[in-house]
Amino acid sequence: MDEILAQWHRERPDLDVAALGLYGRLFRVVHLSEDVLSEGLAPHGLQRGWFDLLVALRRSGAPYELNPSHLMRATMLSSSGMTKRLDRMEEAGLIERRPDPNDRRGTLVRLTRRGRSVADKAVETHVSNEERLLGPLTAAERRSLDGLLKKLLVPLEQAQSAEVEVAEP
Numbered sequence: 001m002d003e004i005l006a007q008w009h010r011e012r013p014d015l016d017v018a019a020l021g022l023y024g025r026l027f028r029v030v031h032l033s034e035d036v037l038s039e040g041l042a043p044h045g046l047q048r049g050w051f052d053l054l055v056a057l058r059r060s061g062a063p064y065e066l067n068p069s070h071l072m073r074a075t076m077l078s079s080s081g082m083t084k085r086l087d088r089m090e091e092a093g094l095i096e097r098r099p100d101p102n103d104r105r106g107t108l109v110r111l112t113r114r115g116r117s118v119a120d121k122a123v124e125t126h127v128s129n130e131e132r133l134l135g136p137l138t139a140a141e142r143r144s145l146d147g148l149l150k151k152l153l154v155p156l157e158q159a160q161s162a163e164v165e166v167a168e169p
Helices: 002-011 018-044 050-059 068-075 079-091 113-133 139-167
Strands: 095-100 103-111
Touching: 002 018, 018 113, 050 068, 050 079, 050 095, 050 103, 050 113, 068 079, 068 103, 079 095, 103 113
Parallel strands: none
Antiparallel strands: 095 103
16 A cells, blocks of 8 residues: 555645545455455455344244345345345345235245354354454554444435435435
8 A cells, every 4th residue: 555655646646645544454454354344254254245234034033033124224235135145144044034924915034943053153253353453553552443433324224214215205
């Protein structure tokens, strides 16, 4: 990133590229972290993207079930992406789908006993790997970074919520 910033300073000294550097580093951290965190989930038999669905169901509390719309919001997946992922996870014995007793047209997605066990083991591995990745930071630096990221997220999430509200009839 420093090399990219130096090139921009050389080519466009009039342009303040500090934000580009900050976002570039942020995206790079996310990208590299995702790879490491996904590798940590492979021993649990989880494909990339399955973890978010499993833990969304697990943290919902007993009976560990949600409708697909709630899962889409929790995981930011499209409807077609959700359906494909649920099909594969059902084949793997991690979830089951059943009719929603409160909505004749609806479906509920529930963790199986195996799915709950895998979710519990995988979240322990995941948290441990996140701790390891954050190892270079002191406790104070972690708190500071967390506060700064929250401060950035608030207006972004508000804007996204406003867009969703406008799009919904």
